[in-house]
Every structure is written in structure tokens, then in C-alpha cells.
Amino acid sequence: MIKAENVVKLFHGYGTTVRAVDGVSTEVERGEVVVVIGPSGSGKSTFLRCINGLEVFSEGHIIIDGVDLADKKTNINKVRMEVGMVFQQFNLFPHKTVLENLTLAQRRVRKRSKKVAEEKARALLEKVGIPEKAGEYPSRLSGGQQQRVAIARALAMEPKVMLFDEPTSALDPEMVGEVLDVMKQLAGEGMTMVVVTHEMGFAREVADRVLFMDEGKIVEVGTPEHFFTEPREERTKLFLKQVL
Amino acid sequence: MNATEKTWPWKVLLAVILILMAAGTWGAVKQIDYQWRWYRVPQYFFYLAEDAQKIPFDGTVTKVEKAGKTVTVTLTSESSEVVTVQVEAEELKVSEGEELFEGDTVGFSSEWRLGPLMKGLWTTLWLSAIASVFALILGLIAGLAKVSKNYTLRGLAMIYVECIRGTPLLVQIFIAYFFLGTVFDLSRNVCGIGALALFAGAYVAEIVRAGIQAIPPGQTEAARSLGMTMPQTMMDIILPQAFKKILPPLSGQFISLIKDSSLVSVIAITDLTKSGREIITSTFATFEVWLVVAAMYLLVTSLLSQVVFYMERRLAVSD
Ligand SMILES: Nc1ncnc2c1ncn2[C@@H]1O[C@H](COP(=O)(O)OP(=O)(O)OP(=O)(O)O)[C@@H](O)[C@H]1O
Ligand SMILES: [Mg+2]
Numbered sequence: 001m002i003k004a005e006n007v008v009k010l011f012h013g014y015g016t017t018v019r020a021v022d023g024v025s026t027e028v029e030r031g032e033v034v035v036v037i038g039p040s041g042s043g044k045s046t047f048l049r050c051i052n053g054l055e056v057f058s059e060g061h062i063i064i065d066g067v068d069l070a071d072k073k074t075n076i077n078k079v080r081m082e083v084g085m086v087f088q089q090f091n092l093f094p095h096k097t098v099l100e101n102l103t104l105a106q107r108r109v110r111k112r113s114k115k116v117a118e119e120k121a122r123a124l125l126e127k128v129g130i131p132e133k134a135g136e137y138p139s140r141l142s143g144g145q146q147q148r149v150a151i152a153r154a155l156a157m158e159p160k161v162m163l164f165d166e167p168t169s170a171l172d173p174e175m176v177g178e179v180l181d182v183m184k185q186l187a188g189e190g191m192t193m194v195v196v197t198h199e200m201g202f203a204r205e206v207a208d209r210v211l212f213m214d215e216g217k218i219v220e221v222g223t224p225e226h227f228f229t230e231p232r233e234e235r236t237k238l239f240l241k242q243v244l
Numbered sequence: 245m246n247a248t249e250k251t252w253p254w255k256v257l258l259a260v261i262l263i264l265m266a267a268g269t270w271g272a273v274k275q276i277d278y279q280w281r282w283y284r285v286p287q288y289f290f291y292l293a294e295d296a297q298k299i300p301f302d303g304t305v306t307k308v309e310k311a312g313k314t315v316t317v318t319l320t321s322e323s324s325e326v327v328t329v330q331v332e333a334e335e336l337k338v339s340e341g342e343e344l345f346e347g348d349t350v351g352f353s354s355e356w357r358l359g360p361l362m363k364g365l366w367t368t369l370w371l372s373a374i375a376s377v378f379a380l381i382l383g384l385i386a387g388l389a390k391v392s393k394n395y396t397l398r399g400l401a402m403i404y405v406e407c408i409r410g411t412p413l414l415v416q417i418f419i420a421y422f423f424l425g426t427v428f429d430l431s432r433n434v435c436g437i438g439a440l441a442l443f444a445g446a447y448v449a450e451i452v453r454a455g456i457q458a459i460p461p462g463q464t465e466a467a468r469s470l471g472m473t474m475p476q477t478m479m480d481i482i483l484p485q486a487f488k489k490i491l492p493p494l495s496g497q498f499i500s501l502i503k504d505s506s507l508v509s510v511i512a513i514t515d516l517t518k519s520g521r522e523i524i525t526s527t528f529a530t531f532e533v534w535l536v537v538a539a540m541y542l543l544v545t546s547l548l549s550q551v552v553f554y555m556e557r558r559l560a561v562s563d
Contacts, residue, residue: 054465081471091466095485104480105470150466157470 001192002028002051002161007060009046009216020046021057022216028161031190035203035224038213039239044196047213048163051194052083065160081109084154088166090146092138098125098149099134102156110157117156124152128182144175148182155186162186164195200244204228212236273531281529285536288359288523297329297350305342305350317350329353364519365540371437371515372502378441379501380494383448388478390453401449408446414507416443421511436508444501451493455486488559495552499545506541516540 009021020043028034036044049055051062053069053076062069064079093101102121106112112120125131128148130141138146147167154162164183168176180202187193187206197203203210204224212220212227212235220227220236228244231237299319306326307318315336318328331351338350358366389401408416420439421432430438459482467477509518520537524530 052469054469077471077473080469083469085466085469087462087466089460089462091460091462093463093466093481093485095488105467105472108476108480109471154470 001030001032001065002194003061003063004047004051005061005063007047007050007062008058009043009050009055010058019216021050023060024213024216024218025060026211026218026221028192028194030160030192032208033187033191033193033195033206034209034211035207036194036196036211036213037198037200037203037239037243038211038219042213043216044213045165046216048085048165048194048196051161051163052080052085054085077109081157082160083163084157084159084161085163086147086150086154086165086167088169090138090143090150090170092146092150092153094138096137097134098130098136098138098141101138101149102153105153106156120156121152124155125149127155127185128152129178142175143171144178147171147175147179151179151182151186161192161194164193164197166196166198168197168199198243200228200240212239214239278531280532281527282532284527284529285532288361288519288533290356290362291359292354293357294335294352294354297331297353299329299344299346299348299350300327301325301346303344305338305340305344308336308338308340314353315351319344319350360514360519360523361516361536361540364514364516365544367514367519368502368505368516369544371433371440371508371513372498372505375437375440375444375505376498376501378437379444379448379497382441382445383452386445386449387452387456390449391456405446405449408443409450413439413443413504414510417507417511432511432513436505436511436513440501440505440508443504444497447497447500448494451490451497452486454493455490456482458489459485491552491556491559495548499548502545502548503541 004024004026007021007024008019011018011020022043024043024047026034036047038044046055050057050069051064057070060070065082067074067079069076069079092098093104096104099118099121102124103114103117106117106120107114110117122131122134125134128151130145130148133141133145133149138149141149147170151162151167167183168179171179176199180199183193183195183202184206195202195207207224210222210224210227211218212231212233214235220231220233222231227236227240231240301319301321303319303321303325305317306320307316309316309318310333313333314330315333316328316330317336317338318326320326329350331353335352335354336350338344338348344350386401386404389397390405392398417436417439420442421435424430424438425432425435463481463485464477467481468474472480505515506517509515509521512518514522516537520533524533527533
């Protein structure tokens with residue numbers, strides 16, 4: 001489904017170059033849930049953003065469903081239709097109602113009629129548990145509700161892959177659960193997911209595989225059991241000791 | 245609340261200061277022995293024009309019908325052509341059956357007309373309106389160019405904005421009229437509107453740029469991650485949000501444009517300011533006319549501010 005080959009992303013600052021992603025290679029199978037963990041600044045977000053082209057990587061290849069993002073002829077908008085993304089800060093469109101947030105891209109990108117798009121949107125709001133908020137503006141919703149709307153907005157495009165970048169980090173603790181529940185449900189339905197998170201409970205329960213990143217590199221890969229029982233690398237042990 | 249109880253002394257103080265300033269001005273004017281002629285001003289807003297109604301051919305008055313203060317006179321030529329004219333009853337110069345030659349006066353009709361101040365105001369308004377529309381288009385294009393990734397577009401927009409903001413509008417109007425106007429054979433109105441639009445456009449561009457950059461990058465990222473193209477993202481996500489943010493500075497810019505338009509009077513466009521100057525040459529009511537002209541600008545700009553204030557409140561629904 002997703003194949004990353006030796007991906008490098010450089011950021012050029014004043015006289016310095018940061019290797020935010022430094023030679024990452026991995027594969028994500030269809031229906032697999034991969035959780036990415038690692039300390040702050042280790043390049044998790046940057047790697048995730050490379051997968052849907054929000055960052056243009058400097059070297060390597062990312063192949064999604066047979067399409068190589070490094071290929072100049074690739075239409076990035078086509079790829080993004082198939083790769084949904086959920087952000088830490090929700091990034092809902094504040095000037096549009098919840099329903100409009102869900103229908104806009106369906107209509108502009110998928111070229112669906114208003115009726116079809118709204119049916120789809122209402123069904124998804126039902127699924128994430130807030131059908132009654134369709135007419136509200138995002139600013140009137142709680143953080144947890146906003147993030148669920150953001151997930152529904154991404155799902156409305158019927159993506160093949162969903163990327164989550166710390167979806168619960170900006171939430172008050174009491175709202176984390178409702179968002180994780182939606183994500184668990186999604187995983188249960190067989191969605192291919194790449195999730196950057198500090199929620200170790202979620203990783204343990206849902207992940208098929210965990211990647212530990214540090215300084216732009218994948219340091220260790222394994223099942224959740226492996227990570228929580230017998231981590232191999234010193235850096236992994238140190239990190240897990242801090243977060244657990 | 246405590247503050248509400250204590251506002252009245254300040255209101256009194258404000259009133260006292262204003263009264264003192266008015267009295268001081270009045271006293272100073274007294275010193276120079278200026279003859280106020282306010283009664284001359286109203287006619288420059290509206291005046292009653294008397295037009296002589298003349299017979300267009302040799303013929304006879306076949307009918308005179310009186311209805312209230314006006315009289316309808318029917319005239320018939322030797323070749324049986326019929327025309328009717330309406331004149332004031334008091335000004336009727338003919339009677340039924342009378343024979344007239346072409347060009348004889350049948351009577352006078354009167355009509356209220358717009359005086360030069362109103363005509364000048366109208367010119368100022370439409371000039372500013374057209375210039376505003378072009379300024380908005382230009383500013384939007386230049387503003388988008390300023391945030392674009394393309395070096396050439398950015399460079400062009402930057403040069404445009406810097407050149408305009410670094411030179412006085414008066415000089416720009418002279419260049420537009422005496423240089424560009426002569427080379428490309430443009431009318432003075434085109435030059436005036438063009439100079440105003442180019443001038444305001446540069447400021448609008450900066451406002452638009454700032455507005456776009458004030459929208460969090462997460463908005464663009466969210467839209468792009470849904471597969472929307474950059475133009476779609478701009479139209480549906482960024483510009484509507486930016487517009488709400490830039491409405492106050494933008495309207496301030498258009499209000500400035502109305503005031504700045506007074507400068508086109510130097511290339512002999514008869515706007516409100518030029519009308520004022522022309523009236524003064526025939527009345528010498530210098531003080532009155534400039535005060536009235538200032539009041540008219542003030543009226544227009546404050547009305548516009550009110551409209552914008554109302555719009556802002558309407559747009560605030562989703563906050
Ligand atoms: N736009 C950018 N310009 C320059 N440097 C950047 C940029 N974005 C990220 N970086 C740098 O790249 C490195 C990786 O950042 P990244 O945001 O991917 O880390 P992260 O693992 O997501 O961290 P966190 O857990 O804090 O979100 C950091 O050193 C960061 O400073
Ligand atoms: Mg991050």
C-alpha cells in the first residue's frame with residue numbers, strides 16, 4: 001500500500017541543514033495499522049507529511065498504491081484524494097459549518113452532487129457520534145468534537161489510507177477517549193492507518209506494528225508486545241521509560 | 245459599573261473645549277472683518293432654472309389649457325404639424341388664436357437642477373467608485389502575486405508596490421496625465437481614474453498579502469490534504485477568511501481613496517474640490533465654500549464607515 005524507500009528530507013536554515021527525515025525505509029500493508037513513536041523533533045510529523053506531499057522530500061521514493069510521489073509526472077492532488085490526513089490542531093474551516101466542512105472537498109474534488117455529498121457527510125457524522133452538530137460552526141464545538149469532525153472530513157473523501165499526526169495531543173484529557181474510540185473503530189473496519197501518537201495504550205491495543213524514530217531515522221520496528229516487553233535498542237528503552 | 249457614573253464630567257469638558265475652539269475661531273474671523281455670505285451657498289446645491297420655450301415653426305396657437313400652475317399650449321404649423329409645450333402660468337406670453345413666427349417665445353418653464361456642488365460630488369463619487377473597483381482587482385492580483393511561489397510574479401508585484409508607495413500621488417497623477425496621457429492619447433478621466441486605481445491598488449495589495457498571511461498555514465494544509473488544488477484552496481478557504489480580516493483596513497483604504505480623489509482636480513477634472521474652486525472665483529465666498537466642501541466629504545466618508553461597520557457585524561456570525 002505504502003512503500004517508503006530511503007526517504008530523506010532536508011530543511012535548509014541560515015547556514016544550517018537539518019536532516020529531519022534521514023533515510024527512512026518501510027512498508028505499510030493494506031489494512032495495517034502502524035503507530036510511529038519517538039521523541040520531539042525526531043521527524044515523525046515530517047515523515048507523515050511527506051507521505052501526502054505536504055512536504056516535498058529531498059531524496060528517495062514514496063510509492064502509494066503503485067504511484068511514485070518522487071515522479072514529476074505524478075498528480076499530487078490525485079494522490080491526496082486517496083490519503084486522508086488528520087492534524088493535531090484539527091484545522092477545520094472556521095467559516096464553514098460542520099456539514100460544509102465535510103461536503104466541500106467531496107464536491108470540488110470528487111465532483112459529487114450536493115445531495116450525494118450531504119448524505120455521505122451525515123452518515124459520517126453519525127458514525128463519529130455527532131449527527132446533531134451538522135449546522136454548527138466549528139468554533140462552537142469542543143476539541144474532541146472538532147477532531148471527530150476532522151476525521152469525518154478526511155473520511156468523506158473515501159481515502160485508502162489515513163494519516164494521523166498526534167490527533168489527541170491538543171485535547172483536554174477527558175476528550176482523548178472519544179477520539180481514540182473513533183480511530184479504534186476505523187482500525188477495526190480494516191482502514192490502513194499511520195498514526196503518530198504518544199498514546200501508548202492506543203499503540204498497544206490497536207497497532208499491528210510500531211516504528212520508533214529518533215533523529216530522522218527508524219531506530220526500531222516491532223509489534224507492540226515487543227516494544228513493551230523486550231525493546232532492543234538503548235534509545236528505545238530510554239524513550240519508553242520516559243513516556244510509560 | 246463605576247466608570248458609567250463618572251463619564252458626565254468628561255462629556256462636559258469635551259463640550260466646553262469644542263465651544264471654546266468654535267468661539268476662538270469665530271473671534272479670530274471677526275478680527276479680519278470677513279463678510280459671511282451663507283445665503284449664497286444653497287443655490288450651488290440646487291437651483292431653479294428658467295428655460296424659454298420657443299415655437300419651432302411658423303404657426304398658430306390652437307389651444308391654451310390651464311391646469312394649476314402650468315399651462316399646456318398646443319401649436320399648429322401651416323403644414324398641420326402639431327406640438328405642445330408646457331410653460332409656467334405666470335410666464336405665458338401668448339393667447340389662443342395668436343399667429344407666431346419660428347423662434348418666438350411662447351413662455352418660460354422652470355425646473356430644479358443640480359448645482360455645481362452636487363455635480364462635483366457626483367463626479368467624485370463615480371470616479372472613486374470606478375477607481376475602487378480597479379484598485380480592488382489590481383490589489384488582489386498584486387497581493388496574490390506577492391505570496392506566490394514564482395519569483396518573477398513576486399518581483400513584479402514588489403516593484404509595483406514599492407514604486408507607487410514611494411512616490412507622491414500628486415506626482416503620479418501628473419505623470420499619468422502629462423506623460424502617459426500624451427503618449428497613449430488618453431482622456432483626463434482615464435488618467436485620473438487610472439492614477440487613483442494604481443495608487444490605491446498598491447496599498448490594497450499589501451492589505452491582501454497581510455490578510456492571506458494571517459490565515460494559519462494549517463488551513464491550506466488541510467485543504468490541500470483533501471486533494472483541493474491551490475486555486476480552489478484560495479477561492480474556498482483562504483480568501484473568504486482573509487476577506488473578513490481585511491475588511492476594516494480595506495474600507496479605510498477606499499475611504500482614503502475618496503479623499504485622495506480630490507487631487508485629480510489638478511488635471512481639470514471637475515470633481516467636488518474643483519467645483520468648490522470654481523464657485524469661489526464667482527462668489528468670493530471662500531470660507532463658506534471650503535467649509536461646505538469639507539462637510540460634504542465628511543458626510544460621504546462617515547456614511548461609508550457606517551455601512552462597513554454594519555457589514556462587519558453581519559460577517560461575524562461564524563466567530
Ligand atoms: N518547516 C521547517 N523548517 C525547518 N525545520 C523544520 C521544519 N519543520 C520541521 N523542522 C525540523 O525538523 C525536525 C523534525 O521535526 P518534526 O516536526 O518532524 O518532529 P516531530 O517528531 O513531529 O516532533 P514533535 O513530537 O514535537 O511533533 C526538527 O528538528 C524540526 O526543527
Ligand atoms: Mg510532530
